Amino acid sequence: MGTAHIYKNFDTLTHINFISLMTTVKPARNYGLDILRVIACYMVIQIHTGEFYYIGNMGLTLNTADANWVGWYNSLCRICVPLFVMISGFYLFPVSDTPAFFKKRMSRVAIPFILWCILYAFYYYFIGQIDLQTALINILKIPVNYGVEIGHLWFVYMLLGLYLIAPIVSPWVQSASRGVMEFYLALWAIAFSLPYIHLVFPEIWGEAFWNHTPMLYYFSGFLGYVVLANYIKRFHMQHRPGHYVLGVALIIAGYAITTFGFLHRLPTEKYVNTLELTWGFETINVAMMTAGVFLLFKNVTIKNPSAPLMKLVLDVAAKSYGIYLAHIMVLNAWHATLDKYFETAAIKIPLIALSTFITVYIGIKILSYLPKSKWLVG
Template identity: 45%
Template sequence: MNYRKGTNIETSKQSRIVFLDYLRVISITMVLMVHAIEIFYLAVDRVSIKPDDEFWVNFMSSSLRACVPLFVMASGYLLVPIKEKPSVFYKKRFSRILFPFILWSILYAVVPFLFGADNFDIMQSKLIILLHNFNLESGHLWFIYMLIGIYLFLPIISPWLQITSKHFIEFYLVLWFFSSFHHYLKIVFPNGVFGEVFWNEFHSLWYFSGHLGFVVLAFFFLENLFI
């Protein structure tokens, strides 16, 4: 596949990118496997992990948790750089995800009440929680919040990606990669690292962390590997 450097593939005349289809199939399979194995390792309280299964839980989860980052990279590969106005981009993206997201979030809060599993007060409490977060029953929709954040930031970071150099993107990716080990550093230094204290959770590399890095990584691959 030959694409002009800097072209937004979503607007390209090429209607299909075969390897991304395969990537989606692999990612979907990994998501299904992640959720399918949960019942085999959750303890009776459905929160803690069975002590005897810790090794296999860690092995399976660690092997499959790349599913969401792969989806994010596929989105970044297709969307960046953005060639349309931010208002057009926001309207197009959010019109696709917000209505189904709101609908299913409400259903997960209301349906247990309709079938007698929850009383009215519990249902009301779940609906109120939806104003600021998801409920336990809809916990698998956490990624929508992440996706909303990425969509909001894409028109901001896209102009930088278009004008910056390869080495500067590599510099960003190195810092982003290092920031991914932050939680492991917290095990060694539980009181905080890189400026963290109880009144400030934003450490030095906080601004380089998160799923946005997978978007930048996908753009880096697009510009330097698939040209």
Template identity: 35%
Template sequence: MTNSSNSTGGRIVFADWLRVVACFLVMLVHASENFYGADDSGLAGNMSKLANESNRFWVAFYDGGVARTCVPLFIIISAFLLVPMKQGVTMTQFYKRRFTRILPPMIIFMLLYTFLPLAWVGMTWDQSMVDLKMLPFNFPSMAGHLWFMYPLISLYLIIPVVSPWLEKASAKDERTFLYIFCFSTLLPWLHRFVSPELWGECFWNGFSMLWYCSGYLGYLVLAHYIRYHLKWNRSKRMKIGSFCFLIGAAFTAWSFWFKGTPGVAIETPMLEWSWEFCTPNVLCATFGAFLLFTCIEQKKAPAIVTGISKLSFGMYLMHLFFLAPIAAFFVNGNAAEPILPVCITIPAIAILTFICCAITSKLISLLPGSKWIIG
């Protein structure tokens, strides 16, 4: 790929498309969770229970097969655009620019998720106070989706450290690291089915042999490798991208379907045994999906795509405020028999949530100082 491919006016066209799609996929994931949680919270907790075969299939299809790449796609596009750092930019300058963009909105929405549900009796004052005390340490109980902010912050912290290496590394050097990263994606499976402690892990050491070569850093290096070293033409990217996405997505969907049995409660980590974002199948699907997006050859994205792309961070932050009541309406207290067939209900929840978030974010963006609220 070339650095200028699919770009216009300083924007990379396929990146705008990817942000919009990935943002919708996040909502599709959370819409699906209403159909395998063991309680009526609307999101999957520690225990899961599928009501029937229809829910089993469609959750596996939408959440696992279609949407499971959403988080790594956000990671990889961020790295694609930010790594390596621009010449002359210091670590302090990089931190100031990135963190002033994401931290104020993150803090505002953490406070909103801590107190706003009190307005509709969605939580108690006692729970709000517990959440408030924990804010310096973790996300509020009503905002589980904000877990993503912490790995994102971690990547921003490490970019100035790895950026000089990436500028000098050869394609072969980066491939060597990526091979190690690919092997590390076996860790979630090994932890579940072999031992919870591997290669040096024990109760006094949580850092295994592969700690520093695993996790989302691998997606960061993969993004750089694709941008600067992958020389495949469009046809090859289309073919390999389609193959990798279909194989990875099919396995991801099958893994959930295989483990779930309608009417039987199961620990959510076991039901989602191959849904972690750094597993071989999700990596394969993400690599394929990203290659497919790079095949977009539009000179300019439609204005609505560019506009939503710019609003996607705020939409992600706020989406549970809309998704919860929309899902409650469709589910109507019975995940086994929602008001529409589950194959329609899941995407309908996601689409309506997406529209509400886009409109709300756009209205907020018209206010002075809106960048402190929605980025």
């Protein structure tokens, strides 16, 4: 065998090994999104803390000074769920092996969800809100809609829906041109403006009491946050100062609309469902704030990831799903304990929320040491 042939084979082998190495090396961890996951987790708890101070019996609005504090504090926190969706969507694609994808994603989300639904059923029984028969019926209703009946767990049904659609949209999200993705996002933004258009035109583009799928129906919903995350990932992940300027501008404008809308409607809206018009996760202003915060954090770098504080942040981020599932039980206890000691929600909301956040993290951390704990804490 000639020397030239040996070198040629060596070069070919080296090239193949290099390509193999490049395809197996994991991308660098995005610590900014880990930090965002922790922030979003806390925001969820603060939102639910604020509900004690503006939601009355039967969904009536409480027009009080405390409710005004809720408007100022929690308007920015409305980005919590969209942030979770964007972070999940950022890592969602490509879906190359659908059965493996469902096995990994569904099991890690659905099994803890089912277990916590069961725990909540008995929790509400033990605190006297329901009888044992109702608790058992609620457990049987988990495949139907029990998560909505325990409030915050509506999110899990939505997340599972995104996982179901992921293998279908994965090829498009990975290959669509920048212009095509921007076209989708533009229509999505218009669809997110419909809550305000409806104030002038109650029915638009084919809407009627017998038709709930108007023209932009297929561009509405949380899937847009997934597309937005991947649009940024594909075309805007490079570090640019203009992204920070744009991010701050989006946050300020979105927060102004969200807060003013809540406070302006507070004296006149009798029911919470109409009061929260500008608080909807599927509104353009909340999407603006979410995109702005994502732009600010997407390029965050950490010089020393092994530092104690960063290790704590990463651990909280890893346990954020468990914290989300469990926090209502602890929040109710902290509210009952601390509410009576302070006069104003300006103090009560952050104090109760932070106490809940820390306590639930410690509890989930302890549970994580149990055998098979991933089925409970996610």
